[in-house]
Amino acid sequence: MRGAILALLLLAGCAAGDNGGAGDDWPFTGGDVGGSHFSRLTDIDAGNVARLGLAWSHDLGTNRVQEATPVVVDGVMYTSGNLGRVYALDAATGASLWTFEPEVDMQANRSACCDQANRGVAVADGKVMVGALDGMLYALDAKTGAVVWKADTVTDHSRGYTSTGAPEVAGDLVLIGNAGAEYDARGYVTAYRIADGKQAWRFFTVPHDPKTGPQENPALDAALKTWDKDSRWDIGGGGTVWDAINYDPAFDTVYIGVGNGGPYAIKTRSPKGGTNLYLSSIVALDRKTGAVKWHYQETPGDSWDYTATQPMVLADVEVDGKVRPAILHSPKNGYLFVIDRETGKPLRINALVRTNWTKGFDKDGVAQMTPKNVDYWNGPRIVYPASAGARNWYPAAYDPTRKLYFAHVLDMGNLMFGPSPGTPEQARRAKALNVQTTLVFTPMLQQVLPTLPAVIRDQVEKLPEMQWVKDKPYSSELRAIDPLTGKAKWAVPTQGWQDRMGTLATASGLVFHGTIGGKLMVRDADTGKLLKEIDTGSSIMAAPMTYRVKGVQYVAVATGFGGGGWGYVPDYSAAYRYGNANRLLVFKLDGAPVKKPDPLPVLEVASPPPAQKPGVTPAMIAQGQGLFFQNCAICHSNQLRSTAPDLRRMQPATHDMFGAIVRDGLLLPGGMPRWDDLLSVQDVDAIHAWLIAEQGALRAREMKLKATGKPLDAPSIAVMSNF
Numbered sequence: 001m002r003g004a005i006l007a008l009l010l011l012a013g014c015a016a017g018d019n020g021g022a023g024d025d026w027p028f029t030g031g032d033v034g035g036s037h038f039s040r041l042t043d044i045d046a047g048n049v050a051r052l053g054l055a056w057s058h059d060l061g062t063n064r065v066q067e068a069t070p071v072v073v074d075g076v077m078y079t080s081g082n083l084g085r086v087y088a089l090d091a092a093t094g095a096s097l098w099t100f101e102p103e104v105d106m107q108a109n110r111s112a113c114c115d116q117a118n119r120g121v122a123v124a125d126g127k128v129m130v131g132a133l134d135g136m137l138y139a140l141d142a143k144t145g146a147v148v149w150k151a152d153t154v155t156d157h158s159r160g161y162t163s164t165g166a167p168e169v170a171g172d173l174v175l176i177g178n179a180g181a182e183y184d185a186r187g188y189v190t191a192y193r194i195a196d197g198k199q200a201w202r203f204f205t206v207p208h209d210p211k212t213g214p215q216e217n218p219a220l221d222a223a224l225k226t227w228d229k230d231s232r233w234d235i236g237g238g239g240t241v242w243d244a245i246n247y248d249p250a251f252d253t254v255y256i257g258v259g260n261g262g263p264y265a266i267k268t269r270s271p272k273g274g275t276n277l278y279l280s281s282i283v284a285l286d287r288k289t290g291a292v293k294w295h296y297q298e299t300p301g302d303s304w305d306y307t308a309t310q311p312m313v314l315a316d317v318e319v320d321g322k323v324r325p326a327i328l329h330s331p332k333n334g335y336l337f338v339i340d341r342e343t344g345k346p347l348r349i350n351a352l353v354r355t356n357w358t359k360g361f362d363k364d365g366v367a368q369m370t371p372k373n374v375d376y377w378n379g380p381r382i383v384y385p386a387s388a389g390a391r392n393w394y395p396a397a398y399d400p401t402r403k404l405y406f407a408h409v410l411d412m413g414n415l416m417f418g419p420s421p422g423t424p425e426q427a428r429r430a431k432a433l434n435v436q437t438t439l440v441f442t443p444m445l446q447q448v449l450p451t452l453p454a455v456i457r458d459q460v461e462k463l464p465e466m467q468w469v470k471d472k473p474y475s476s477e478l479r480a481i482d483p484l485t486g487k488a489k490w491a492v493p494t495q496g497w498q499d500r501m502g503t504l505a506t507a508s509g510l511v512f513h514g515t516i517g518g519k520l521m522v523r524d525a526d527t528g529k530l531l532k533e534i535d536t537g538s539s540i541m542a543a544p545m546t547y548r549v550k551g552v553q554y555v556a557v558a559t560g561f562g563g564g565g566w567g568y569v570p571d572y573s574a575a576y577r578y579g580n581a582n583r584l585l586v587f588k589l590d591g592a593p594v595k596k597p598d599p600l601p602v603l604e605v606a607s608p609p610p611a612q613k614p615g616v617t618p619a620m621i622a623q624g625q626g627l628f629f630q631n632c633a634i635c636h637s638n639q640l641r642s643t644a645p646d647l648r649r650m651q652p653a654t655h656d657m658f659g660a661i662v663r664d665g666l667l668l669p670g671g672m673p674r675w676d677d678l679l680s681v682q683d684v685d686a687i688h689a690w691l692i693a694e695q696g697a698l699r700a701r702e703m704k705l706k707a708t709g710k711p712l713d714a715p716s717i718a719v720m721s722n723f
Contacts, residue, residue, distance in 0.1 A: 065562020
């Protein structure tokens, strides 16, 4: 198991940076101990990949997001699904060995900004470890799936903490962080003993209010100097470690990528400014104690959701004639960093996309900020890259033989603006969004701009970045990148700005990736040429992986659309056309065709809405619209084919129960949280009034479309923007 594998690596003197790639087993979510998503297997190559077909599939029994890469050890596949479900399968046949479904507090859905995602399991010492959405860490018996121990990773259940990342094994410890920076969380990472689940140490990434007592460790005393002492400590500060935890046996060090600040704008969060350590940083921690060895801040004073939580690759790279142990990291902020693992010194920093928050980095790796370009608290600004990130959670693959980094890159910006000047400071909203910032992505900007207040619209139209928007609203590409220069050896466009894809590279010169359009693609690693395409009918975002059992090489990938913006399903996605039933698809040479799901039925015209209640006014409807976007739109974007209900299509019985659903938690077992602590009866009535008006307008539009014979799922009637 994984603990034994790590021990063997250490005994053999195999450092993480040797990055030899995975072999017959795929014992880590990233394949090898360095997280390279690279395989040494060569049975499937350019000469025979045309014969690739389905070996077996497994229905995951869900219809939400799938972001995990499976682990295979000794012929058994372990993988996770949304909420923290775990599946153990025979890796050769797909036969189910056991399934684990955690008892999740579904109120956690309210604090899940980006769907019910889970990014994988860790296997060590006969245990399979997984984090559930509500923050519970489970250790399961690898043979039976029985719970061996569980640990509550949440320090304060009155705040919006969730867990979505894969645990990381580090010797006799397992580490996990939490999500929630958009809500009211204070970030940290915790180490537990694999043997019994007891806490070994915890490292907070953000200082607490100095008025409440001493900081937990000296590293936080140092960080406090970079924060205003009158910061909005009540909101937590953000800095959650929701992914990107890597253990390096060579230095017995754990590297963590730290998330964004909360609230977003530093003017609100830390009024007198400062770099706000350890936000948007990579921090190296001593495995045994959690003490800081070094830190490097990739985005000082983050105000743009530029998390550093994107997957890292540990590799040995030659820089200026010397081979150095390095971290390859492409966070949201638009740059690719090569960082010395021993010292924390940046060795190379190269831009991947258009950026206007900085004009680059100096020789010491310090960002040369351009604050007037992006200080949206002083007026609306178009910021590049967007808060969605030039790179995000979807893993890159690194081929050490070709010295190429295969990654999906999104060149896109967003309009950002805060409350109007003179608006009273917003109190903390418990377990709810506290970003206090409006975002509109540039592909949608020209469509949304006419709907914005005139004072905002006039300022936006004068911004110089509007020319960037007009020239190229976005580009979305899979690239083969030289990590020392940032230059692409080749690049291929992907279908749309919501496409996102993890990658797999193999020693036989292949690159595997999926698309949300439902295709599994295989490309030549040297040229990007498409060698094989399999239409699965299921959206694919997760990174594929490969393994070998009894001499047969397999390639596996999970299917399912979701994640950030999950309520808005693009019309070019398989999820839009076929639904979002989640499957694990496993391929081999001379396999069978993939059976696609049946197409979704033709939509019917929206039902007539009930009459408005007495006393409903235009002002009340407008108030309801604002409350909807503040609290509901992140899930219910009210877009056709959404994975969450389109609330413009409610049936009479749902209208009758609207208050009980929203305030009282009537549908809590199904994942709809209750809002009685934040929304009054009058607030809910206002939201309902606006939805009734929207349903009436939608029905009128659809009746006209039906009369002309046009399909009701035409993209033009998806009238609400998710921002």
